[in-house]
Amino acid sequence: MFEYAPAPESRDIVDIQPSYGLFINGEFVEAQGEERAKTVNPATEEVLAEISYAGQADVDRAVRAAQDAYDGVWGRMPGRERAKYLFRIARIIQERAREFAVLESLDNGKPIRESRDVDVPLVAAHFFYYAGWADKLEHAGFGANPRPLGVAGQVIPWNFPLLMLAWKIAPALACGNTVVLKPAETTPLTALLFADVCRQAELPPGVVNIITGAGETGRMLVGREGVDKVAFTGSTEVGKQIARTLAGTGKKLTLELGGKAANIVFEDAPLDQAVEGIVNGIFFNQGHVCCAGSRLLVQESIQDELLDALKRRLATLRLGDPLDKNTDIGAINSAAQLDKIRELSRAGEEEGAERWSPPCELPDRGYWFPPTLFTGVAQSHRIAREEIFGPVLSVLTFRTPAEAIEKANNTPFGLSAGVWTEKGSRILWMAQRLRAGVVWANTFNRFDPASPFGGYKESGFGREGGRHGLEAYLDV
Amino acid sequence: MLVNVSTTTTSPLADAEITDTSLRAFLHGLPGVDQVGAEQRAATLASRSIKTSAKAQAIDLAISMVDLTTLEGADTPGKVRAMCAKAVRPDPADPSVPKVAAVCVYPDLVAQAVRALKGTGVRVASVATAFPSGRSSLDVKVQDTKLAVEAGADEIDMVIDRGAFLSGRYMRVFEEIARIKAACGDAHLKVILETGELVTYDNVRRASWLAMMAGADFIKTSTGKISPAATLPVTMIMLEAVRDFRAATGEMVGVKPAGGIRTTKDAIKHLVLVNEVAGDDWLTPEWYRLGASSLLNDLLMQRQKMTTGRYAGPDHFTLD
Numbered sequence: 165m166f167e168y169a170p171a172p173e174s175r176d177i178v179d180i181q182p183s184y185g186l187f188i189n190g191e192f193v194e195a196q197g198e199e200r201a202k203t204v205n206p207a208t209e210e211v212l213a214e215i216s217y218a219g220q221a222d223v224d225r226a227v228r229a230a231q232d233a234y235d236g237v238w239g240r241m242p243g244r245e246r247a248k249y250l251f252r253i254a255r256i257i258q259e260r261a262r263e264f265a266v267l268e269s270l271d272n273g274k275p276i277r278e279s280r281d282v283d284v285p286l287v288a289a290h291f292f293y294y295a296g297w298a299d300k301l302e303h304a305g306f307g308a309n310p311r312p313l314g315v316a317g318q319v320i321p322w323n324f325p326l327l328m329l330a331w332k333i334a335p336a337l338a339c340g341n342t343v344v345l346k347p348a349e350t351t352p353l354t355a356l357l358f359a360d361v362c363r364q365a366e367l368p369p370g371v372v373n374i375i376t377g378a379g380e381t382g383r384m385l386v387g388r389e390g391v392d393k394v395a396f397t398g399s400t401e402v403g404k405q406i407a408r409t410l411a412g413t414g415k416k417l418t419l420e421l422g423g424k425a426a427n428i429v430f431e432d433a434p435l436d437q438a439v440e441g442i443v444n445g446i447f448f449n450q451g452h453v454c455c456a457g458s459r460l461l462v463q464e465s466i467q468d469e470l471l472d473a474l475k476r477r478l479a480t481l482r483l484g485d486p487l488d489k490n491t492d493i494g495a496i497n498s499a500a501q502l503d504k505i506r507e508l509s510r511a512g513e514e515e516g517a518e519r520w521s522p523p524c525e526l527p528d529r530g531y532w533f534p535p536t537l538f539t540g541v542a543q544s545h546r547i548a549r550e551e552i553f554g555p556v557l558s559v560l561t562f563r564t565p566a567e568a569i570e571k572a573n574n575t576p577f578g579l580s581a582g583v584w585t586e587k588g589s590r591i592l593w594m595a596q597r598l599r600a601g602v603v604w605a606n607t608f609n610r611f612d613p614a615s616p617f618g619g620y621k622e623s624g625f626g627r628e629g630g631r632h633g634l635e636a637y638l639d640v
Numbered sequence: 641m642l643v644n645v646s647t648t649t650t651s652p653l654a655d656a657e658i659t660d661t662s663l664r665a666f667l668h669g670l671p672g673v674d675q676v677g678a679e680q681r682a683a684t685l686a687s688r689s690i691k692t693s694a695k696a697q698a699i700d701l702a703i704s705m706v707d708l709t710t711l712e713g714a715d716t717p718g719k720v721r722a723m724c725a726k727a728v729r730p731d732p733a734d735p736s737v738p739k740v741a742a743v744c745v746y747p748d749l750v751a752q753a754v755r756a757l758k759g760t761g762v763r764v765a766s767v768a769t770a771f772p773s774g775r776s777s778l779d780v781k782v783q784d785t786k787l788a789v790e791a792g793a794d795e796i797d798m799v800i801d802r803g804a805f806l807s808g809r810y811m812r813v814f815e816e817i818a819r820i821k822a823a824c825g826d827a828h829l830k831v832i833l834e835t836g837e838l839v840t841y842d843n844v845r846r847a848s849w850l851a852m853m854a855g856a857d858f859i860k861t862s863t864g865k866i867s868p869a870a871t872l873p874v875t876m877i878m879l880e881a882v883r884d885f886r887a888a889t890g891e892m893v894g895v896k897p898a899g900g901i902r903t904t905k906d907a908i909k910h911l912v913l914v915n916e917v918a919g920d921d922w923l924t925p926e927w928y929r930l931g932a933s934s935l936l937n938d939l940l941m942q943r944q945k946m947t948t949g950r951y952a953g954p955d956h957f958t959l960d
Contacts, residue, residue: 166697166915166923171689277687436880437677480916489689586672606674 187359190369233370243299250295273495293613312340314392322348418626423579426572427457433584455580505554578620673841724756750791817854848881869899898931
């Protein structure tokens with residue numbers, strides 16, 4: 165047996181403070197609200213730091229700071245000058261990449277291999293990409309002199325804390341808006357470290373404000389007068405609440421919500437790569453991915469062969485310490501999320517689907533769930549319809565391309581889909597018919613700042629990334 | 641797909657029934673390889689971090705898998721004898737270093753190697769079949785093989801006819817391998833695909849299956865005379881092939897990457913590939929070899945660094 169010895173990334177590079185205030189107008193200030201909460205390392209349940217929950221007075225202060233920065237500096241600054249700041253932020257993130265990666269893994273539970281090789285490089289790439297747009301907005305197809313909107317209130321989830329921050333802040337700033345951003349209460353630390361990057365880059369005070377807190381803080385932020393644009397990534401339920409709150413206010417809104425993506429494997433697929441794509445589709449980031457390929461639709465003629473290969477592959481996944489460089493599956497982000505995954509998995513069994521996991525030892529402390537797949541799943545099962553947001557794959561079968569389309573689209577969501585076939589014409593045929601914002605062909609969960617991302621139906625509206633991503637932050 | 645094939649009546653896996661048509665249909669029916677996905681997977685596996693005790697274990701395992709090779713026009717009996725001494729006792733200062741798996745030489749030097757290695761357990765491999773290009777008649781190739789076998793070679797490393805393969809004459813390649821296998825007698829047959837000339841991963845997969853069906857005991861990436869040689873994705877495709885072949889037939893075939901593996905880091909990446917793609921049944925010198933020459937000294941240097949904590953200069957390791 166070839167056992168890999170522990171290869172932990174050192175956490176010495178990060179300097180976590182015992183408690184954090186709010187980042188408003190270029191400095192950390194004490195919150196006026198009384199409420200505090202602890203953010204924990206989900207792999208060990210160790211408390212990492214105490215954070216403040218911003219109250220109404222704090223939200224007011226942050227929005228005012230953003231308005232002042234918009235009126236006084238940022239809104240009137242030429243694009244080429246804004247670009248300099250964005251390029252600077254991108255370079256600082258690259259320089260501090262290891263620090264960000266370690267902190268992200270500590271606070272979120274994701275494997276260091278992913279935070280190091282996926283999250284942080286994509287964050288830097290996103291800032292570089294939008295830095296390039298800042299002085300070219302008149303060529304983006306939105307008219308001769310597109311204007312920013314003003315203050316953007318942004319609320320982001322816990323699954324990709326820093327990456328979602330980049331998706332929100334980079335285009336907003338490139339277009340000339342200022343922002344107030346609220347990270348998720350379970351993963352605020354990299355956003356707070358990003359505040360330090362803003363200071364290091366000498367970004368004018370008030371252009372980026374970061375306020376921590378839970379749902380209540382988010383509600384106050386999106387409803388606050390003076391916020392001209394709201395961008396939210398998170399659950400469909402909260403997205404609907406926000407849409408209701410904002411209806412009739414004139415605030416612009418983009419929502420990036422849940423998903424229940426179909427990953428469709430045809431009998432002529434490149435099988436070994438399809439297996440990798442299925443694994444990457446649902447077990448990447450413990451399945452905490454809104455565009456996760458959580459429904460595997462496999463052509464019935466290759467079902468047994470594909471499932472055998474998939475099970476063999478799942479047995480090689482390494483679950484454990486997120487900071488170990490050889491870990492493939494990290495910790496579930498919170499106890500609440502773990503409960504939800506367990507509850508839906510139980511429902512899957514009760515409804516008659518067959519549950520399978522590889523032999524997999526779970527650590528004693530922390531929040532863990534083994535990679536799991538359900539076979540014999542029907543369209544009517546809850547695990548085929550509801551977003552589990554965990555490392556749980558539902559396997560369904562189809563007979564013809566038309567049936568694959570029908571099943572893939574038969575969901576209230578429409579964020580992403582995957583198609584696996586060696587036949588190019590079939591890829592195009594499928595992509596035209598799939599009601600999903602992103603369709604991956606012979607790959608899955610690949611992201612690029614130049615490529616727009618967003619949903620159909622209850623997966624939200626508006627696009628992030630690419631030229632299309634500018635539209636959400638321009639008065640067009 | 642594979643299991644199905646072996647149970648149908650026209651099974652290309654049963655020698656007697658293989659025809660040009662069935663062979664072509666079988667090879668073209670293998671699932672395709674997506675290049676981007678395959679390279680991404682190999683790159684991910686290459687990022688595994690093998691440290692401390694795992695590294696020590698890997699280094700000794702890698703040393704024991706080395707096919708120490710010299711394939712030069714300038715090879716002499718003296719050169720071969722020196723290399724054999726190194727094969728048996730890689731580090732004269734440290735008897736705990738394992739011996740390598742085999743030495744690999746041209747057919748005319750097999751007798752020298754056999755004499756030098758008698759009783760040591762290090763095997764003698766010989767290239768054959770008009771190595772490295774394979775451009776000669778089948779009769780000459782068979783004679784070349786017999787020359788090596790009669791001189792006492794334990795293993796024969798043959799090259800396939802890449803021209804025949806690339807022009808779709810699979811049966812010709814198949815028959816050639818089968819003939820050489822027959823000429824090998826008890827000697828193990830390694831079939832060199834020369835993947836650098838086959839270029840696509842689809843070709844590598846097809847050639848792997850073709851060789852295994854024709855009787856190869858090992859499939860080997862390269863001659864070492866063509867670049868690129870044993871890249872990680874190519875080796876991974878071949879490991880998938882032996883894994884799937886065993887699932888279909890129950891028979892195990894070994895894999896030997898050769899050419900371009902120069903550092904301990906490279907060797908460890910290969911071991912990780914074996915471990916996670918084919919499985920640890922292949923993690924022995926019996927089923928996995930590393931065709932290399934300069935690699936051995938780097939393994940020795942890293943091994944010494946692990947035990948002493950210091951790097952010794954290159955002059956502390958013998959050049960043979």
